[in-house]
Amino acid sequence: MENILECRGLIKFFPNCLALNNVDLTVPKGRIVGLLGPNGSGKSTLIKLANGLLTPTQGTILVDGKAPGIETKKIVSYLPERTYLTEWMTVQDMLDLFNDFYADFNMEKARDMLARLNIQTKSRIKTMSKGTKEKVQLILVMSREAQLYLLDEPIGGVDPAARDYILNTIIGNYNENATVLISTHLISDVEQILDDVIFINQGSVVLTSSVDDIREKQDKSVDALFREVFRC
């Protein structure tokens, strides 16, 4: 199985809204892929479908050749666009929870990263700022040795310095066979780490390309191309 993520004729209807319209997509193993599109283009919907948080209206979505389920959840590490940390728990409680449920969780790595950001494992989630919560969540997600990382807006709510740290964390913490799918509209920030891009608009994939191709053939940055494709 060469492709870690595969969509065939994927359609997702919400009441009064077509979120994904006949998406055909393959994401090969071992790439860092940007899922780029304006707000409301269907990025989060696609990622939620891959996590089994939504069910397709029509078509299929396969993770490592399997429909989302227990087996795919074992190999997918998901960062939602909101904080799902349990407010009354401490960081240590969350570490234990991840360690208990995910066989691929690397406790040492997580402790290391927390220490480097001066986050105490004893502190309660409730007492943390929004940015700190996002960092804790990212550390939890990146401390898994997963096959597919689905990161939904990982840099949306943090300051530029933390952004660099997060991006370094992402590239520094995945193995070569793993795939990272990053959804964002902050393209210039992530551009330097991407191998491939998928442009998505109003529920349809409008372009898939490698970043090298965009740079060489079109002589443009991804950011510039994005602004061109999605001109308002």
Added chain:
Amino acid sequence: MLGKLIKYEFKGTARLYLPFFALLVLLTVVNRLSLQFGLGNSEFLEIPAVISMMLYIVAVVAVFVIAMVATIQRFYKNFMTDEGYLMFTLPVSQDGLILSKLIVATIWNIFSVLIAMVSLFFLLIDGDIWSAMIEVLWRLPSLAAANGINLFSICAVILLAMLTSLVAGILQIYASIVIGCMSSRHKLILGLGVYLGFNVVMQTASLVMLPFVTNWFTAITEQGGSPTPVQVADFFQGTMLYGIGFSLVFGAVFYVITRLMLKKKLNLE
């Protein structure tokens, strides 16, 4: 994995229940001492004694209210809000998620009843009541045996009926929550409406069943004379078994609804 889920569910719920249990235990002890030493009769301590008794009653009620609130809140918050993003991406089955909640909620609900009973017992017990109870418990088995009644099976049926109706009741709450959450704006109203709707359906179903029970009873009384203890015991057990069947059927329906909705219609915002 179910074991781990149950462990975390206990961890998540203990912090809701234990403070109330601790409060009830404390107030039980205080009121027991107050009754023991007749503090209510003294001029200075009358008001504190009355207040502590009122607080005790409030605490007993609170233990039952918190059982209800925690049952709803844990399911709703853990599954239907942001925390659901974590719960539903854990590599566990839908059944595991529901069962862990159900098992833990059932245990806490039973424990709430037990602790309230023990507390009341401890508060009111004195030498006379104690000896009367011992006597009843002592004589009951021989009395039952003399009349040909199987006491063990009656007790088992009563406990089973209570357990199944508790479980079905919790599942009714879960099913109402998952359906209520289909509405993006009026979750509470829809959930409450669904819950009441389920009640109407269940009451209608029990009305349909009622003639069977009454017919049976008439059949017994029409035989002439007063019914024998064995007939009464059989009738009682029979109706309890009806109740158990009823709870099992509705519990299963609520479970299937909950599972189906979480699987197919999960719609976290």
